[in-house]
Amino acid sequence: xxxxxxxxxxxxxxxxxxxxxxxxxxxxxxxxxxxxxxxxxxxxxxxxxxxxxxxxxxxxxxxxxxxxxxxxxxxxxxxxxxxxxxxxxxxxxxxxxxxxxxxxxxxxxxxxxxxxxxxxxxxxxxxxxxxxxxxxxxxxxxxxxxxxxxxxxxxxxxxxxxxxxxxxxxxxxx
Numbered sequence: 319x320x321x322x323x324x325x326x327x328x329x330x331x332x333x334x335x336x337x338x339x340x341x342x343x344x345x346x347x348x349x350x351x352x353x354x355x356x357x358x359x360x361x362x363x364x365x366x367x368x369x370x371x372x373x374x375x376x377x378x379x380x381x382x383x384x385x386x387x388x389x390x391x392x393x394x395x396x397x398x399x400x401x402x403x404x405x406x407x408x409x410x411x412x413x414x415x416x417x418x419x420x421x422x423x424x425x426x427x428x429x430x431x432x433x434x435x436x437x438x439x440x441x442x443x444x445x446x447x448x449x450x451x452x453x454x455x456x457x458x459x460x461x462x463x464x465x466x467x468x469x470x471x472x473x474x475x476x477x478x479x480x481x482x483x484x485x486x487x488x489x490x491x492x
Contacts, residue, residue: 319485320388327492329378333371333413337468340367341461362435365424368417369433375413382410391484405471412464419460423453 322330347360390399421439424431428445432438443449478486 319391319488321489322388323381323385325381326378326385327490329374329381330490331492333374333378336367336371336374337413337464340364340371341465343367344461362432365420365431366434368420369431369439371413372417375410375417378413379410388489391486393482393484394486402474405467405474408467409464409471412460412467416457416460416464419453419457423450423457426450426453 321327343360343364347357347364350357350360390402421431422443425441425443426446426449430438430441475487475490478484
């Protein structure tokens with residue numbers, strides 16, 4: 319069974335872990351009442367992770383454009399191959415769309431984004447109280463879509479590992 323390259327494997331797992339961390343922080347921080355130092359710290363960390371995911375997604379996309387993905391096993395049905403390809407495409411879109419929507423939501427809320435507390439990100443839009451709730455909703459629903467697709471992705475990988483036993487998961491294991 320052909321495997322992904324080491325850079326692809328590292329980026330896959332690193333981005334996956336960062337997304338899980340950003341999601342957990344996002345769920346936690348919005349449930350903290352009021353404005354507290356902890357809440358502000360979590361918001362900063364959440365943004366920093368989002369920017370990092372966006373940067374790593376750029377690297378991953380560049381890698382992907384220059385490297386073909388390993389083929390699926392011949393035993394895998396054509397519809398499953400198309401579904402896997404579509405799911406992966408949607409995951410790529412969300413790796414870009416979610417950080418971008420969060421970034422624009424912060425700017426619309428009038429909150430600058432400063433990566434790692436050091437590097438100010440450009441303010442591409444100014445504060446916009448009318449756009450803010452729309453961007454908040456977009457960010458939320460993109461995340462809920464990602465959660466759904468993540469569950470499908472993991473379920474499919476586990477199905478291939480424990481039911482089909484076709485080696486698909488091994489292509490991405492370190």
